[in-house]
Amino acid sequence: MSSPTGPASGLPVRMPRPRQPGRHRRPEPLAAPEGAPALVLAVPGTPSAATRSLAEEVVSIARSELPGLDARIGYLDGDAEFPTLQSVLTHAAEERTARFEQARAAGSDVTEPDGPVGIVVPLLAGPDNALLRRVRQAVMESRVAAELTDVLGPHPLLAEALHVRLSEAGLARADRARLFTVATAADGIVLATVGGEEAVQAAGITGMLLAARLAVPVMAAALDAEGSIAAIAEQLRGSGSQNLALAPYLIGPELDARLLDAAAKEAGCSAAEALGPYPAIGKLALAQYTSALGIAPPQTQGAPAF
Secondary structure, eight states: OOBTTBOOTTSOOOOOOOOOOGGGSOOOOOOOOTTOOEEEEEEOSOOOHHHHHHHHHHHHHHHHHSTTOOEEEEETTOOSSSOBHHHHHHHHHHHHHHHHHHHHHTTOOOOOOOSOSEEEEEOOSSOOHHHHHHHHHHHHHHTSOEEEOOOSOSOHHHHHHHHHHHHHTTSSOSSTTOSSOOTTOOSEEEEEEOSSHHHHHHHHHHHHHHHHHHTSOEEEEETTSTTHHHHHHHHHHHTTOOSEEEEEOSOSTTOOHHHHHHHHHHHTSEEOOOOTTOHHHHHHHHHHHHHHHTOOOOOOOOSOOO
């Protein structure tokens, strides 16, 4: 039992660990700056329980990476159940004004904040100009000072996520060293995206990273361009690939599942799942947020390359 002045004789004393000097010193944990704007995840597509679960998982990952982060979800096609992006931004602005008024009424020497109320991060792996125009329009209609970031890709972490989804579907080996065999592993990958030619080019960058991981050819094609998937599949088969797989370079809410099913049938191949709430998605959303704020993000490294 401890005495009022310290532990009883013979019991070990827990002392604070000294800071380790030099380059091996552990970094100080990063936290969101006080009064920082909210991270507002802009979610495309028709809202549903599955979409909400995915978005909540993404912001949960971001919060776990940056304690104290104010993260919110706004839907492009929201309703009474799913708050619109405009309403989320408006509510964030009202809350910030209320905090300022409360602090001033309490006698605090505070100045009215003049930075953005929110940093809007589109939940998109690649550029989709039609959806991005709608995000910009929603921000303008909110009449709130907000900053819109780039989409999440291209990025090596998205190549990692694609690899994982393919391996989960039995369409890729879990490691490039071929320590075990997957009989159905594809020898060519069609990377499917939406958003036109710009989206296909952006997907192709991540596709090169995926090709390096799998040691098989990867080519990008547009789900929303008639014949694009079939043409790329034929091109891959013409270069020697016989067992193809379709990998959606899409997070999920922006994906019309009917397009994906039709494209897989047209190309004559199996398809992996969309990226979904893979941990990399939350980390990349946070990286866009911290970049907009000009602060160093937590590490966004993926698993070691295979």
